Amino acid sequence: MSLINTTIKPFSADAYRVGKFITVTDADLMGKWSVVFFYPADFTFVCPTELEDLADNYATFQSLGVEIYSVSTDTHFTHKAWHDTSELVGKIQYTMVGDPTGTISRYFEVMIEEAGLADRGTLVIDPEGKTQIVEVNAGGIGRDAGELQRKVKAAQYVAAHPREVCPAKWQEGEKTLAPSLDLVAAEITASRPRLIWRE
Numbered sequence: 001m002s003l004i005n006t007t008i009k010p011f012s013a014d015a016y017r018v019g020k021f022i023t024v025t026d027a028d029l030m031g032k033w034s035v036v037f038f039y040p041a042d043f044t045f046v047c048p049t050e051l052e053d054l055a056d057n058y059a060t061f062q063s064l065g066v067e068i069y070s071v072s073t074d075t076h077f078t079h080k081a082w083h084d085t086s087e088l089v090g091k092i093q094y095t096m097v098g099d100p101t102g103t104i105s106r107y108f109e110v111m112i113e114e115a116g117l118a119d120r121g122t123l124v125i126d127p128e129g130k131t132q133i134v135e136v137n138a139g140g141i142g143r144d145a146g147e148l149q150r151k152v153k154a155a156q157y158v159a160a161h162p163r164e165v166c167p168a169k170w171q172e173g174e175k176t177l178a179p180s181l182d183l184v185a186a187e188i189t190a191s192r193p194r195l196i197w198r199e
Contacts, residue, residue, distance in 0.1 A: 002134070003108065003109060003123070003131045003134050004131055004132070004134060005130050005131065005132075006130065006131055007128070007129050007130055008026050008029060008107070008125060008129045008130075008131065009026065009107045010025070010026050011025060011026050011103060011104050011107060012024070012025045012026075013025075013071075013076075013097050013098060013099060013103075013104060014075070014076040014097075014098050015069075015076050015079070015095050015096060015097040015098060016076045016077075016079040016080045016083060016095075016096045016098070017093075017094070017095040017096065018093055021076055021080075022095070024069065024095060024097050026129065028067075029067075029069075029125050029129060030127065030128070030129050031127050032065055032066070032067055032127055033064070033065055033066040033067070033124065033125070033126060033127060033152065033155075033156065034066065034067050034068075034069060034124070034125040035061065035066060035067070035068045035069070035122065035123070035124055035125075035148065035152070036069050036071060036108060036121075036122075036123045036125060037050075037051075037054065037068060037069065037070045037071065037121075037122055038070075038071045038072065038105060038108065038110045038118040038119060038120065038121040038122070038123075039051070039070065039071075039072050039118065039120055040072065040112075040115075040117040040118060040119070040120070040139060041072055041073070041074060041117055042072060042074045042078050042079060042081075042082040042089075043078075043082055043086075046120075046139070046140065046141075046142045047072075048086055048088040048089050049088065049142055050120075050142050050143050051070055051088065051089055051092060052088040052089070052091055052092075053142075053143075053144070053145040054068055054070070054092075054094065054145050055088075055089075055091040055092045055093065055094070056091065056145070057145040057146065057149065058092075058093055058094055060149060061145075061149065061152070064149070064152060064153065064156065065156075066152055067094070067095075068094040068095070069094065069095050069097050070092070070094065070095070070096050070097065071096075071097040071099050071104055071105070071118065072098075072099065072117070072118055073099050073100055073102055073105060073116060073117055073118055074098060074099075074100065075098045075100050076096070076097075076098035077098075078098070079096040079098060083096065099118070102116065102118075105118040105121075108121060108123055109121075110136060119136050119137070119139070120136065120137040120138070120139060120141065120142075120143065121134070121135070121136045121137075122134075122135045122136075122137075122143060122148060123135075124148075124151065124152055124155055126155070126159060132155045132159075133151055133152075133155060150170075150171060150172075153172045154166040154170055157172075157176070161176070163178060163179075164176040164177065164178055165177050165178075165179055
């Protein structure tokens with residue numbers, strides 16, 4: 001069953017954030033947009049490049065009202081050790097969640113059971129706690145924070161304009177589509193669909 005439009009399950013986890021150990025629960029994801037960014041393990045190769053990319057773009061995500069939670073099956077103590085010793089990971093200002101039991105990874109269906117590690121799963125959660133985007137990459141394929149921002153903006157736009165949808169490659173400020181019978185007819189006849197323009 002797809003996680004799209006399902007509500008996140010209750011959870012509680014220890015985490016590391018800006019020099020402090022904190023507790024993160026499902027309640028922390030409510031009332032705002034959130035990105036839950038799973039990765040296989042600390043002290044690895046592709047993972048620090050992805051986390052640095054998010055760190056470099058964190059201010060932009062915050063300006064969009066989005067909080068970021070990175071999650072791996074390492075402990076919060078390991079997150080701190082990595083943060084303290086890695087130049088790339090040391091840039092991180094967002095929350096690094098520990099999931100040593102794999103509970104959260106299983107909740108979000110990204111757990112690799114035979115390895116005890118999480119896949120490269122990215123989930124975007126809306127302020128109601130419902131999942132709007134789910135993507136999972138193979139272990140060797142790193143993600144792009146800029147592309148994630150584009151998708152978050154599209155999800156936010158559609159949430160704010162429920163009668164409109166964002167076409168392929170949509171960028172903020174570009175035209176959107178208004179689903180209707182006319183649009184279906186336009187697709188069938190290969191004529192141009194009606195577009196919505198917002199300043």
